[in-house]
Amino acid sequence: MNITIAESRKLRAKVTFGSKWTEGFKQWPNVKWTLQIPFARKNATNGMIFAKGCVNAMDINTLQAIEIGNEPNFYAGPDRRRPYGPRQYAEEWKQYAGWVAGNITLPEGPMFQSMDIASGGNLSKWDVATMFDDYGLDEGAIIRSASYHYYQTTGGKPLRSTLLNHTDTEAKTNHFLPAIEYLNSTRDDSVHLIIGEAGSGLTNHRRDYNLEASLGTALWTVDWMLYCMSMNMTRVNMQLGVWFPFTAWTPIEYLGKPPHILGSFYGNLFIADFINKVGNLRVHQFKEAIPISEREKISAYAGYHHGELSKIVILNLEFWNQTVTEIIKSKDTDKPSSSSDKTTTTKTKTLPPPAQPDSSTSPSPPALSPI
Numbered sequence: 001m002n003i004t005i006a007e008s009r010k011l012r013a014k015v016t017f018g019s020k021w022t023e024g025f026k027q028w029p030n031v032k033w034t035l036q037i038p039f040a041r042k043n044a045t046n047g048m049i050f051a052k053g054c055v056n057a058m059d060i061n062t063l064q065a066i067e068i069g070n071e072p073n074f075y076a077g078p079d080r081r082r083p084y085g086p087r088q089y090a091e092e093w094k095q096y097a098g099w100v101a102g103n104i105t106l107p108e109g110p111m112f113q114s115m116d117i118a119s120g121g122n123l124s125k126w127d128v129a130t131m132f133d134d135y136g137l138d139e140g141a142i143i144r145s146a147s148y149h150y151y152q153t154t155g156g157k158p159l160r161s162t163l164l165n166h167t168d169t170e171a172k173t174n175h176f177l178p179a180i181e182y183l184n185s186t187r188d189d190s191v192h193l194i195i196g197e198a199g200s201g202l203t204n205h206r207r208d209y210n211l212e213a214s215l216g217t218a219l220w221t222v223d224w225m226l227y228c229m230s231m232n233m234t235r236v237n238m239q240l241g242v243w244f245p246f247t248a249w250t251p252i253e254y255l256g257k258p259p260h261i262l263g264s265f266y267g268n269l270f271i272a273d274f275i276n277k278v279g280n281l282r283v284h285q286f287k288e289a290i291p292i293s294e295r296e297k298i299s300a301y302a303g304y305h306h307g308e309l310s311k312i313v314i315l316n317l318e319f320w321n322q323t324v325t326e327i328i329k330s331k332d333t334d335k336p337s338s339s340s341d342k343t344t345t346t347k348t349k350t351l352p353p354p355a356q357p358d359s360s361t362s363p364s365p366p367a368l369s370p371i
Contacts (some may be wrong), residue, residue: 022057032064034113039069042079044096049101055104065111065144068096071118073126086126090135094188097142110144116196119149129178131286147196148176155203159211163220164201165316167297173227180232199239199246212245213262221267223315226301229283278305
């Protein structure tokens with residue numbers, strides 16, 4: 001498959017995927033795949049060849065959804081005339097999805113992911129209710145999930161007021177609540193809202209390591225993902241691009257640095273341990289345990305497996321660095337109620353210095369941990 005992209009997009013002019021690439025699906029036999037196929041450029045035949053090659057190379061039972069396109073709110077030009085908006089997108093998407101479904105053997109039931117709206121997009125314009133009710137995006141009941149992208153902040157901003165601020169995290173993530181409530185009330189759990197691409201910040205090539213790769217990012221990752229769970233968000237996909245500071249790791253030598261892990265890795269590891277394999281997990285944010293004056297810097301969550309309280313997470317987002325001389329105060333909270341008395345084990349997450357400065361202007365990145 002060949003994809004031709006305008007040089008002005010600053011991407012490779014020609015990308016070829018062959019059998020060696022699709023063999024990669026066999027390296028992770030238990031992974032659930034969301035397969036993104038091209039849609040921005042009007043070369044449907046090329047996209048179909050790619051989709052068939054990937055589906056034929058993987059275990060079909062591992063295919064979770066086919067995602068048609070990416071960030072359509074940026075599609076106006078070069079292949080589409082302005083104005084281009086939700087109505088035009090819905091018409092094109094339905095036609096393309098029907099063509100794909102008619103030419104590829106897929107499992108029974110809804111197998112497509114739609115929307116994938118870019119972070120910062122106009123959610124009142126590109127909202128799920130309008131797309132489904134007014135423009136009929138889900139005609140034929142083939143959609144399994146609707147997706148938005150999310151990056152909480154941008155480069156050049158301090159940790160204290162952005163990532164290490166639960167009030168800010170909660171307020172920005174709450175923008176997705178109407179979509180979750182709409183799907184829950186109208187689709188009877190048949191269509192799920194997910195965050196298809198996420199990261200702590202988007203810096204447009206500035207590589208703001210002191211903000212996005214800091215240990216503060218690890219705490220933000222835990223706080224944000226737990227808050228998403230408490231909202232009944234079905235899934236989030238953390239962005240793992242090679243060169244991004246907010247990624248969990250860089251698995252290859254890059255910019256003269258050996259393979260290494262970054263701040264987000266620790267947060268992802270923490271969340272994986274929290275979710276565990278027990279199943280039937282529900283997460284509740286117990287704000288009532290935190291004094292109102294402390295809720296910007298302290299957040300707390302309870303995890304319930306099969307209805308039983310199984311774990312509690314308390315995050316102290318208080319900021320300090322090597323220049324701070326004030327003693328960090330202890331914080332007191334109330335334990336959430338449980339249906340039975342149990343012995344509890346307390347684990348405190350600690351990491352070695354240095355703590356990251358409250359700045360994003362330093363030219364040097366934080367210490368990197370080797371893989």
